[in-house]
Amino acid sequence: AQSVAQPEDQVNVAEGNPLTVKCTYSVSGNPYLFWYVQYPNRGLQFLLKYITGDNLVKGSYGFEAEFNKSQTSFHLKKPSALVSDSALYFCAVRAPLHSGNTPLVFGKGTRLSVIA
Amino acid sequence: NAGVTQTPKFQVLKTGQSMTLQCAQDMNHNSMYWYRQDPGMGLRLIYYSASEGTTDKGEVPNGYNVSRLNKREFSLRLESAAPSQTSVYFCASSAGLASPDTQYFGPGTRLTVL
Numbered sequence: 001a002q003s004v005a006q007p008e009d010q011v012n013v014a015e016g017n018p019l020t021v022k023c024t025y026s027v028s029g030n031p032y033l034f035w036y037v038q039y040p041n042r043g044l045q046f047l048l049k050y051i052t053g054d055n056l057v058k059g060s061y062g063f064e065a066e067f068n069k070s071q072t073s074f075h076l077k078k079p080s081a082l083v084s085d086s087a088l089y090f091c092a093v094r095a096p097l098h099s100g101n102t103p104l105v106f107g108k109g110t111r112l113s114v115i116a
Numbered sequence: 117n118a119g120v121t122q123t124p125k126f127q128v129l130k131t132g133q134s135m136t137l138q139c140a141q142d143m144n145h146n147s148m149y150w151y152r153q154d155p156g157m158g159l160r161l162i163y164y165s166a167s168e169g170t171t172d173k174g175e176v177p178n179g180y181n182v183s184r185l186n187k188r189e190f191s192l193r194l195e196s197a198a199p200s201q202t203s204v205y206f207c208a209s210s211a212g213l214a215s216p217d218t219q220y221f222g223p224g225t226r227l228t229v230l
Binding site for chain 1 (some may be wrong): 219
């Protein structure tokens with residue numbers, strides 16, 4: 001069965017500094033990996049995904065994530081944080097399609113706080 | 117194009133009452149999902165429907181039932197609400213489980229069971 005871990009409940013970063021939100025996964029085979037963001041009192045919004053190909057994936061709002069198969073990680077990054085990036089971030093994983101058509105499994109979320 | 121819509125936005129129930137949460141999508145998606153979100157627990161899958169006419173249990177199905185009414189609509193029913201079902205409920209949809217596609221989420225229903 002697949003699983004995903006977000007080791008940090010909270011990440012604090014100063015505005016203008018680079019940010020990283022960590023995610024590691026466990027799945028048999030090559031995973032499909034996703035990042036979502038949730039602003040207060042809103043639903044989840046898709047940020048980016050890794051399916052295959054280039055390990056560095058670029059997404060919305062200047063975010064990017066790097067797939068590292070050897071470390072089973074998919075960390076979310078942004079070169080320069082904005083106060084408006086403050087939100088709850090979720091990593092999610094799906095097993096390869098040949099393992100069965102299983103839905104996404106989400107991590108517990110990491111709250112990002114960008115301080116002006 | 118409204119995407120995924122959910123009704124109601126807020127609901128307060130007494131223990132033992134029943135209610136149905138409604139979800140509809142206008143993206144012609146095949147697959148639909150119900151999640152609950154609790155502090156420190158992330159999103160947990162309750163039920164999902166891979167395609168019209170099928171439903172499957174997720175991680176936390178106890179106390180819930182679902183109906184895939186047609187391709188657009190997927191409802192979640194609480195037959196006898198309990199305080200442990202106090203949560204925020206999200207509906208989502210995707211083109212289909214047969215491809216690694218993106219799930220799109222509704223705005224959520226905040227449910228309190230007293």
